[in-house]
Amino acid sequence: MPVPAPNLYPPFNIVRLSHVEYRVTDLEAARAFYVDTLGLQVSGEGPRALYLRAMEERGHHCVALRQSAEPGVGALAFKLFDEPDLDHAEAFFRARGLPAEWVERPHQGRTLAARDPWGIPLEFYVHMDRLEPIHQKYGLYRGVKPLRIDHFNMFSADVDASVAFYNEMGFRTTEYTEDAETGRLWAAWMHRKGGVHDVAFTNGMGPRLHHTAFWVPTPLNIIDLLDLMSTTGWVGHIERGPGRHGISNAFFLYVRDPDGHRIELYCSDYQTVDPDHEPIKWDLKDPQRQTLWGAPAPRSWFEEGSLFDGAVPQEAALKAQPIVAP
Incomplete structure (x- = not known):
């Protein structure tokens, strides 16, 4: 099948990918890998969760690690351009008979959780907590x-x-x-x-x-x-x-x-x-x-x-x- 022509005027405007939620079985082992070895920065933590960001990012996190009995992926998340895009995204998924619901997520504004036709859990939001820039705090750079x-x-x-x-x-x-x-x-x-x-x-x-x-x-x-x-x-x-x-x-x-x-x-x-x-x-x-x-x-x-x-x-x-x- 040929690659489809680009859709330059989609029903809602995705700016970029945003973050992934990983389910991990040992949060401290995951911290040793993602923080101490790769060099991601801790932006928030709780008894069963760890939030991480990379050095150029102003959003609160690009990785959410959650303690779980089994490893897995909770969601792939994308940032949208403006609030009306969230409503357009909901209409897009519902018109195709796909799951779409409003959910609460830490450090985010209004968030839509949906699934693509094969069941991949997707999340869309516009606003995430903004943090101070750290890209020139060279003492923080570690790992890769x-x-x-x-x-x-x-x-x-x-x-x-x-x-x-x-x-x-x-x-x-x-x-x-x-x-x-x-x-x-x-x-x-x-x-x-x-x-x-x-x-x-x-x-x-x-x-x-x-x-x-x-x-x-x-x-x-x-x-x-x-x-x-x-x-x-x-x-x-x-x-x-x-x-x-x-x-x-x-x-x-x-x-x-x-x-x-x-x-x-x-x-x-x-x-x-x-x-x-x-x-x-x-x-x-x-x-x-x-x-x-x-x-x-x-x-x-x-x-x-x-x-x-x-x-x-x-x-x-x-x-x-x-x-x-x-």
Whole structure:
């Protein structure tokens, strides 16, 4: 199926991705990973929750960690432009017979909780508590020096359908991988904020969250993180990289938190703000699409992901496979 034409006038205006809520089984172990190792800043905490932000962010948090009996993903959240957009978003989901309800969330104003057609829990808000800037408080920089949350990547059992739905919400495709034999999409990258992606979809058992990514200043920060993890007991949590993606041109590293949630550290992609920006097509059999240089991805990178609360994953309809490391 062809990539849909960009929807330049969507029914509501998404500014960018905002934050992820992870369910973790050991809050102190998660703190050791996200705060002491990666370098995210604590912006709030309670007996069963920890809120974190990156160095350039003024909103209260980009990650919410919640103590739970089982690991999972509570929600993927997006910031909208203005209050009327919240009402338009509610109408959009209800018109399609999808769940949509108003919920209370700490540190946020009016918040809409919804689900996409495959059950991914989504949240939308306009106002979040604003904090003082810390980007020039260089004494706080630690770990990989994360600057901001960058994107979510999700396993999808039907990438064509996922792209069509998120295109309705105004996400624009920047790059995609097509299976030449069937003409179907194997993966796609879609944005709102003018980078390569706020969301991406990868063929596989879904829906599941493949990873959350954080933008870091330079590739050298990723090298520094590797040195840190390899000498502080985290070497076994390094999954893939470093390397450079063909798609997005990003310099990357993938690591896993204590509950197995995958985190990408990421820099060096490019600007996509032009409304007539043409998406780049990649063939599934091109080995440089996922790895311009670097070791091939391990099997775990294709098969393992985090479960969304309340969503039941289904087998992917497309059975084509890219190159997998031995």
